[in-house]
Amino acid sequence: MSGETSTALQAIDLAIAPGEFVSLIGPSGCGKSTLLRIIGDLTAPSVGNVTVNGKPARQARRDRDYGMVFQAPVLFDWRTIEQNVQLPLEIIGVGRGERQRRATEMLALVELSDFAGHHPWQLSGGMQQRAAIARALAFEPTLLLMDEPFGALDEMTRERMNDELLRIWERTGTTIVFVTHSIPEAVFLSSRIVVMSPRPGRITDLVEVDLRRPRTDATRESERYFELITQVREALRAPERRSVLR
Amino acid sequence: MTRLRYYLPAVAVFVLVIAGWELLVALLHIERFLLPPPSEIVRSLVEEWPTLSAAGTTTLIEAVGGFFIGLAAGLVVAFATARFAVARAGLMPFAIAANAVPIVAFAPIMNNWFGVASPLSKMMIVSVLVFFPVMINVVRGLTSADPATLELMRSYAASEQEIVRKVRIPAALPYFFTALKVGATLSLIGAIVGEYFGGANDALGRLIVENAAFLHFSTAWAAIIIAAALGIAFYLLIITVERATMPWHASMRARDA
Numbered sequence: 277m278s279g280e281t282s283t284a285l286q287a288i289d290l291a292i293a294p295g296e297f298v299s300l301i302g303p304s305g306c307g308k309s310t311l312l313r314i315i316g317d318l319t320a321p322s323v324g325n326v327t328v329n330g331k332p333a334r335q336a337r338r339d340r341d342y343g344m345v346f347q348a349p350v351l352f353d354w355r356t357i358e359q360n361v362q363l364p365l366e367i368i369g370v371g372r373g374e375r376q377r378r379a380t381e382m383l384a385l386v387e388l389s390d391f392a393g394h395h396p397w398q399l400s401g402g403m404q405q406r407a408a409i410a411r412a413l414a415f416e417p418t419l420l421l422m423d424e425p426f427g428a429l430d431e432m433t434r435e436r437m438n439d440e441l442l443r444i445w446e447r448t449g450t451t452i453v454f455v456t457h458s459i460p461e462a463v464f465l466s467s468r469i470v471v472m473s474p475r476p477g478r479i480t481d482l483v484e485v486d487l488r489r490p491r492t493d494a495t496r497e498s499e500r501y502f503e504l505i506t507q508v509r510e511a512l513r514a515p516e517r518r519s520v521l522r
Numbered sequence: 523m524t525r526l527r528y529y530l531p532a533v534a535v536f537v538l539v540i541a542g543w544e545l546l547v548a549l550l551h552i553e554r555f556l557l558p559p560p561s562e563i564v565r566s567l568v569e570e571w572p573t574l575s576a577a578g579t580t581t582l583i584e585a586v587g588g589f590f591i592g593l594a595a596g597l598v599v600a601f602a603t604a605r606f607a608v609a610r611a612g613l614m615p616f617a618i619a620a621n622a623v624p625i626v627a628f629a630p631i632m633n634n635w636f637g638v639a640s641p642l643s644k645m646m647i648v649s650v651l652v653f654f655p656v657m658i659n660v661v662r663g664l665t666s667a668d669p670a671t672l673e674l675m676r677s678y679a680a681s682e683q684e685i686v687r688k689v690r691i692p693a694a695l696p697y698f699f700t701a702l703k704v705g706a707t708l709s710l711i712g713a714i715v716g717e718y719f720g721g722a723n724d725a726l727g728r729l730i731v732e733n734a735a736f737l738h739f740s741t742a743w744a745a746i747i748i749a750a751a752l753g754i755a756f757y758l759l760i761i762t763v764e765r766a767t768m769p770w771h772a773s774m775r776a777r778d779a
Binding site: 316318337338339340342343344346348350352353354355363364366367368395397 | 668670671673674675676677678679680684688689692695768770771772
């Protein structure tokens with residue numbers, strides 16, 4: 277945008293398998309959001325390429341291969357919750373009846389059926405974000421890109437949203453790439469955590485999360501959970517020593 | 523009951539002002555030509571109703587006709603400009619400058635151009651007055667969409683046309699209605715001031731000028747009352763349409779909460 281340029285990301289080499297839940301974690305300025313936006317073709321990389329489902333990111337975006345959830349719910353005030361969920365379907369050109377059917381199904385999935393006719397401002401922050409997730413899933417994308425979706429929520433709501441997201445992920449089989457700066461959140465949700473460090477943004481560690489599924493409140497109290505949190509915290513603290521990629 | 527309580531203070535103030543006016547005119551022996559008492563204005567209003575209502579109709583037609591011409595032109599230019607950043611950068615400063623100019627000053631010239639006796643000359647003044655606020659506000663509205671919503675639409679690979687229809691236009695509605703409200707007020711001002719500089723006699727502006735000249739002040743005041751009533755009615759009509767069009771807007775929410 278400005279005349280000055282800086283390197284946001286450098287030497288990123290990452291493969292994500294279908295059905296995986298991968299979190300990108302790192303301090304502000306490590307380029308985790310930029311990496312997510314490059315995957316979604318919302319930002320173009322100056323060099324390198326991204327392949328989604330075997331095709332370039334641009335083509336994947338045009339084919340509506342991914343759904344996007346931002347930190348803010350980005351719902352339209354002039355639409356009801358149900359109409360908000362139907363928005364991507366309208367753009368794709370899905371017929372009215374099918375749109376209705378899928379919106380109803382998605383709202384049931386995120387447990388907002390009773391609020392279909394409400395407008396966004398009548399819902400709490402957590403409910404709004406659930407509606408945004410329903411909208412992102414409405415057209416059955418194979419990939420869900422989430423940019424700190426629960427960052428603005430309080431701790432209790434965030435944990436409940438994490439439980440729900442895992443339930444949805446397990447039911448839909450969607451691949452999820454999830455940006456967060458919360459270590460417990462990343463550990464609880466992910467099958468794999470990508471640890472990043474800033475200036476220039478790069479991947480410094482990959483942490484496999486071997487916690488048993490389904491994950492519940494008991495998971496949050498297990499010894500292994502705390503061990504993994506410590507492991508990620510140390511990886512974030514000492515990127516230079518633990519660097520595995522260049 | 524709550525509704526009554528809501529309007530009560532305003533009604534009380536209205537009654538007090540009218541009564542005070544009547545009383546002061548009588549007590550201070552104010553000359554009739556300086557300020558006639560309300561009772562006399564009301565009498566003129568009733569007695570000269572045929573003339574007044576015919577004049578009101580003429581003025582209203584000029585105002586509303588000009589309003590729609592200005593509105594249509596403002597919308598066309600706004601939509602054409604909003605899409606092109608270069609056109610916007612080139613035109614907006616002039617539009618904003620023109621909006622700050624007292625355009626009614628051009629009224630005599632418009633009367634010359636379009637014929638002093640023709641209602642078209644008044645409509646043209648009104649349309650120029652209405653054009654600028656409509657254009658400026660609608661351009662602002664169309665470019666006001668939250669960048670995150672545009673990014674969301676991009677993630678759906680939505681076409682520019684769909685973005686305009688589903689995001690930019692709804693986002694511009696509050697700005698549009700603000701422009702309509704400003705335009706409604708301006709349209710009656712434009713028509714009446716245009717009439718001050720000449721034109722057919724059965725118009726409010728002419729009635730005010732001529733009756734004032736012949737010291738028929740209560741009739742002049744009655745014409746002013748008609749003009750005020752028309753302005754308020756036009757404004758209320760737009761607010762009603764606004765409420766019906768955007769019940770979702772933040773400014774409307776307090777009412778159903």
